[in-house]
Structures are given as structure tokens and as C-alpha cells.
Amino acid sequence: MSHAPTFVTCSALSFDWPDGTPVFDGLQLAVGPGRTGLIGLNGSGKSTLLKLIAGELTAGDGQIAVAGTVGHLPQGVTLDTTLRVDEALGIAAVRTALHAIEAGEATEANFAAVGDDWDVEERATATLDQLGLGRIGLDRTVGELSGGESVLLRLAALLIARPDVLLLDEPTNNLDLRARRRLYAAVDSWTGVLVLVSHDRELLDRVDQIAELREGEVRWYGGNFSAYEEVLAAEQETAERLVRVAEADVQRQKRELSDAHVKLARRKRYGQKMNDTKREPKIVMGERKRQAQVSAGKHRIMHTEKLAQARERLDQAVEAVRDDDEIRIELPATLVPPGRGVLTLRGLHLAHAASPAVPQAWELRGPERIALVGRNGSGKTTLLRTVAGLVPPVAGEALTHVPARFLPQRLDVLDDGLSVVENVARFAPQATNNGIRARLAHFLFRGARADRAAGTLSGGERFRAALAALLLAEPAPQLLMLDEPTNNLDLASVRQLTEALDSYEGALIVASHDVPFLESIGITRWLLLDDELRPTTAQEVRESMWQD
Incomplete structure (x- = not known):
């Protein structure tokens, strides 16, 4: 890594989407060494700005100057499952040349391929170990890794490349608690220029300054996210x-x-x-x-x-005065009386889990709020899909005693070709158009916004539309199941989700790695899904992420 001063500057930067929608008009930005948290509402242009700095998009006007090399970890990173780990890390050619030299093929081409990178394998192994991936080895294929491990592998490739400027876009999405801890440690140890976009409060509390992107301008706040909130x-x-x-x-x-x-x-x-x-x-x-x-x-x-x-x-x-809209709804039909049976699990064996996930009998009663936690691959999503009737169990049964709805990570409950109003009407066929519009206004879809096609919505808007479709469904859901609901949501959207759940009076099961969010929605029972479903606490969950 270069020891020269590193920085990013954007001067009079303008960018429009191909359909003419403006994103930036004369944006000014200067980022120096240190860890910067870039925050802002969904649609404010955070991800777009990182792509412009990384050279993946071209500005319509203005200039971007970067001193040094850039590494970019985008949202929703996907890797070719047939790649070997060393190929995904970008070191396969150097390894091949290095092994050839060790085997006696001391050609000029091999020496040129290695350059000064004689310790590449040691550095790669050390980096993988730092991120908790030491067991995977350099010769395995990406297809053998989980989604969270793929994110960490992509981050490992960037750390091995040692860029001067590192850009991370929602890096904790799809990471379980231990994987997040590894990423936190990598961020803590970074000494160059780091710009990260995240809704993860614990990650944002590790930055040196907050840059808020709002209405096309950047405003700076010294300190971490907690200090920003106080100011x-x-x-x-x-x-x-x-x-x-x-x-x-x-x-x-x-x-x-x-x-x-x-x-x-x-x-x-x-x-x-x-x-x-x-x-x-x-x-x-x-x-x-x-x-x-x-x-x-x-x-x-x-x-x-x-x-x-x-x-x-x-x-x-x-x-x-900030006038960020707030969701204000009343959902009396979702009320579940205390003690009423909501969900019963008996001897349940999940379709994609190696062992029973649930003891002989387990019950959810009344308006309990259950946090479902566990490592990636433990079966949380499978359990929720089984309860929702989308995946049949290998054995046992999951019985719901009240109307239930499931909001998956992919938000695929929406039909992208239909408007927001039409999507809600699918779930409430007896409701009038005016009635749906009146209730959608409380979810911030007013006037023409309610007529937009679901496929054109931003991440936060799409989530609000999916949540509205489920909460306004007929009959009203008295059991609501959410799978990693804060993934890809900005902090304002997370706040809006919390507000909506404040109005929900039914039983709630939320699978999430976002402990601060879970604590904010009044969880009454914490459950850890490992070899079986067993009680835990928020404190135990936090402590477990720091244990190997």
C-alpha cells in the first residue's frame, strides 16, 4: 500500500440516469484518510456515488480525482460459483507462476507474473484467517461457500489487493453475528481512506466522521454515528x-x-x-x-x-426542521389477546437442516415478539418458510392458529408489473380503491406515488409497499414473520419499519442479525436456532459474536 497522502475529491459533479432522472447536480465532496460513514435516505445517491468514485459509472459533468487505487465492495455481490477461491481473490495467476518457479520453470514470464508478490499465498491465507475463512483453502470453489462467506471472500480480495481507497456498500448484509465481528475488526484496522455506506449502527459507530448526503449536498459531522445523532x-x-x-x-x-x-x-x-x-x-x-x-x-x-x-x-x-415522513398507522384488526394460541411446532425436522430444529413441542401464545437468531445456514429462513407453508417439513408439523403472513428477504410478494395500489388490492380484494389509497397514504404512498409500478421503486419504497401489502391484507395478519427486514434499508427506512411495528398488535417473529434493531422493537423472547431451537438472551447473542 502506498504511503503517499490519499484522498477523493468530487468537483461540481453531475449525474443523471439514462431516463433523465437527476441524481447529482454540482456535488462537492472531499474525503481524506480515515473511516467515513456515508449516510442518507434511500434514493439519495449513496451507492451511485460510490460507483462513480470507483469508475463503474461515468459522471455527466464535473470531475472526480482519486489519489491512489480504489477497491469497491458493492451491495448484493455475486461471484461465479465455479471459480476457485484463489481466482476469486485475484491471485491465481501469481500462484501459478510462483509454483512454476518453485518447480524449476524460472522463465522471464513467470518472474514478471510474480513481481514483488512472493508472499502472496501467506498474505492470502492470513487475510482469510482474519475474516474467519481460514478453513476454506485456496483451491476450493466459491460454490461451496455460503452467501455471507462470499461477501467476506470478496472483501478478502480487496484487502489482499491493498487499495489506497476502500469503498464498502452495505457490507454487513447477509452476515451473521460472528462474520460481522470479523468485518468490524477489518474496519477498525484499516489505515487508508475508507468510505462505507451502511444501516448497521454498530459498524457506523466505528467511523471517524459521518458524511450525510441530503438533497444533493454533503454535510459533515465529526465523530461516529452516536455523536451524529446527538448533534x-x-x-x-x-x-x-x-x-x-x-x-x-x-x-x-x-x-x-x-x-x-x-x-x-x-x-x-x-x-x-x-x-x-x-x-x-x-x-x-x-x-x-x-x-x-x-x-x-x-x-x-x-x-x-x-x-x-x-x-x-x-x-x-x-x-x-427535518420533515422526513413518518409512518403513522392503526392496525386494531391485528390484535391477538394474551394467552391465545398463535403457533405450535411439534417434532419439526426442517428440509434443509441436518438435524431437528425444534424440540418435541414448542408454542407461541399471545402478542409475543420473537427474535430468531443463529449463524448463516442454521435454518432460520427455512423455519420461517416452513411455518408460512412454503416449504414442507421432512417430519413433524407447524400449525398456525391465526392468519399469518411472511415477508421474505427478496420482497418477492410484490408483482413488479403492477402498481402499489394494485399489489395491495391482490391481498385485500374486498377493499375499495379509495379505501386502499387512504390506508396507503399512512405508508407514505400518496397520490401518484401509489400508482407507480413496484418494479420502479427504490429499496426503501419497495419494502414499505411489501409491508403495506401484508399489513393491509384481509384477513389482517395476527402472526407476522420477517426475514432479515433491515437488509438494504437506510436508517430512515429502518426507523419507519420500527414505527410501523409499534402499531402492529399481533405476534411477531423476526429473523435478523441486527441486534440493535431487534432491541428497538420490544422483543419479548430470544430464540437461538443451532442444532435445535433454544432460549437465549440479547446479552448472550452479543457475547457469542466475540467467541470463536
Whole structure:
């Protein structure tokens, strides 16, 4: 890795999608050494910006300057399953040349292929071991790895390449707790320029500064995400106080303008009375009338200008208050009384698990909120799909006693060719169009937004639409199952999901590696799926990620 100063600068950067949709218009950005957390609403352009810096997209205007090499880990990384691990790491050619030299083929081509990278195998093995992949070896194929291991393998390739600038886009998606711990350690040890996009609060608490991308501009906050939240809360409190002050000023100016009109009317009546009684000479009365008209005009202008200025200050104060929309819904039909039977599992053997996942009998009663945790490949998704009736068990049974709905990771409950309204109508065929639209407004799909095709929605919008389709379904779901719901959601969307679940009154089962999110939604029981389903606690879950 180069020891020269490294940085990224974007000057007057503009970018539009092929259909003309603007993303950036004159964006300015400068990133120096250290760990930077890039945050912003879904659709604000975070992933697009990383792709522009990495050279995977071309800006329409402006300049991007990068000192040094760039490594980019995009969202949803996929690798050819037929590749060997060393090929995925980008070291196969060097290994081949190195082995040839060791076998006596000391050709110029082999030496050129190796260059200065004589310790490539040792570095690769050490990097894999650092990320918990030491057991896989360099000659196995990618197809033998889990999805989470594939993400770590792609990260290992970047660490071995030793770029000057490392860009990570939602790197903890699909990683279990132990894999996340490995990634956290890699981030902690990074000494170059690191820019990461993530909704993972624990990861964002490891950065040196936060860059918030909002309405096409970047605003910087020193410190990690927790420090950012504290500063933002203080800013919001100040902004809201200024709104109250400005509102009071507008009301005061309105009263003063009204009082001025009353006083001017009195003067006018007095002048008219003097004129009628002719107590003063005509020339005096004329001059008095002229002066009164001038004075009245000045007063009117002065108070009108003051009111206009007060309203402008109010507009500016309101603009400073963040108005990120919040989901506000009522779902009384989802209510499950305490003690009512919701789900029964008996002697369940899962289709894709090597051993029984559930003891002889297990029950969920009342509006419990269950956190389902476990390593990648332990069978969490399979268990939820089995309960939902999508996968038959090898043995045993899963009985739901109330209406149930399942929201999978891929959000494939939506038909991409249908609008948001039409998708919800599929789940609530008896509801009227106006009724669906009224309820969708609470999920932030108002007016024309509700008519957009599901295939055109952003990640956060798509999630809201899928959640709306399930929660507004008929009959209302009294058991809701969510599989890794925070994957690919920005922090605002995670907050919106939390708000929606606050209104949900039924039983909840959530499979997730996002412990802070699970803690925020009022989990009542934690279950670990390993060789079997057994009780655990949030503390034990956190401790387990730091144990090998």
C-alpha cells in the first residue's frame, strides 16, 4: 500500500440516469484518510456515488480525482460459483507462476507474473484467517461457500489487493453475528481512506466522521454515528424552537398590522368629522388629510413588510426542521389477546437442516415478539418458510392458529408489473380503491406515488409497499414473520419499519442479525436456532459474536 497522502475529491459533479432522472447536480465532496460513514435516505445517491468514485459509472459533468487505487465492495455481490477461491481473490495467476518457479520453470514470464508478490499465498491465507475463512483453502470453489462467506471472500480480495481507497456498500448484509465481528475488526484496522455506506449502527459507530448526503449536498459531522445523532437532536431542538419563535413573531406582526388598520380608521373618521363640522379652515383640513393619507400609506407598508419578513423567517425556520415522513398507522384488526394460541411446532425436522430444529413441542401464545437468531445456514429462513407453508417439513408439523403472513428477504410478494395500489388490492380484494389509497397514504404512498409500478421503486419504497401489502391484507395478519427486514434499508427506512411495528398488535417473529434493531422493537423472547431451537438472551447473542 502506498504511503503517499490519499484522498477523493468530487468537483461540481453531475449525474443523471439514462431516463433523465437527476441524481447529482454540482456535488462537492472531499474525503481524506480515515473511516467515513456515508449516510442518507434511500434514493439519495449513496451507492451511485460510490460507483462513480470507483469508475463503474461515468459522471455527466464535473470531475472526480482519486489519489491512489480504489477497491469497491458493492451491495448484493455475486461471484461465479465455479471459480476457485484463489481466482476469486485475484491471485491465481501469481500462484501459478510462483509454483512454476518453485518447480524449476524460472522463465522471464513467470518472474514478471510474480513481481514483488512472493508472499502472496501467506498474505492470502492470513487475510482469510482474519475474516474467519481460514478453513476454506485456496483451491476450493466459491460454490461451496455460503452467501455471507462470499461477501467476506470478496472483501478478502480487496484487502489482499491493498487499495489506497476502500469503498464498502452495505457490507454487513447477509452476515451473521460472528462474520460481522470479523468485518468490524477489518474496519477498525484499516489505515487508508475508507468510505462505507451502511444501516448497521454498530459498524457506523466505528467511523471517524459521518458524511450525510441530503438533497444533493454533503454535510459533515465529526465523530461516529452516536455523536451524529446527538448533534442532530440538538440541531432539531434549536430548529423547532426557532419555528415557535417565528410563528409567534408572525402572529405579533399580524396583530400590529390589524391594530394599525384600526388606528388609521379612527384617524380617518376623525378627519371626516372635522371636515363635516368645518371647525378648521379648508386649506388646513386638506393638508391634514394629505398628511394622514401619506402616514397611513407608510404605516401600511411598514407593517406589511414586517409581516412579510416574519413569514420569511418562519419559512426559513420550518425549512431547517427535518420533515422526513413518518409512518403513522392503526392496525386494531391485528390484535391477538394474551394467552391465545398463535403457533405450535411439534417434532419439526426442517428440509434443509441436518438435524431437528425444534424440540418435541414448542408454542407461541399471545402478542409475543420473537427474535430468531443463529449463524448463516442454521435454518432460520427455512423455519420461517416452513411455518408460512412454503416449504414442507421432512417430519413433524407447524400449525398456525391465526392468519399469518411472511415477508421474505427478496420482497418477492410484490408483482413488479403492477402498481402499489394494485399489489395491495391482490391481498385485500374486498377493499375499495379509495379505501386502499387512504390506508396507503399512512405508508407514505400518496397520490401518484401509489400508482407507480413496484418494479420502479427504490429499496426503501419497495419494502414499505411489501409491508403495506401484508399489513393491509384481509384477513389482517395476527402472526407476522420477517426475514432479515433491515437488509438494504437506510436508517430512515429502518426507523419507519420500527414505527410501523409499534402499531402492529399481533405476534411477531423476526429473523435478523441486527441486534440493535431487534432491541428497538420490544422483543419479548430470544430464540437461538443451532442444532435445535433454544432460549437465549440479547446479552448472550452479543457475547457469542466475540467467541470463536
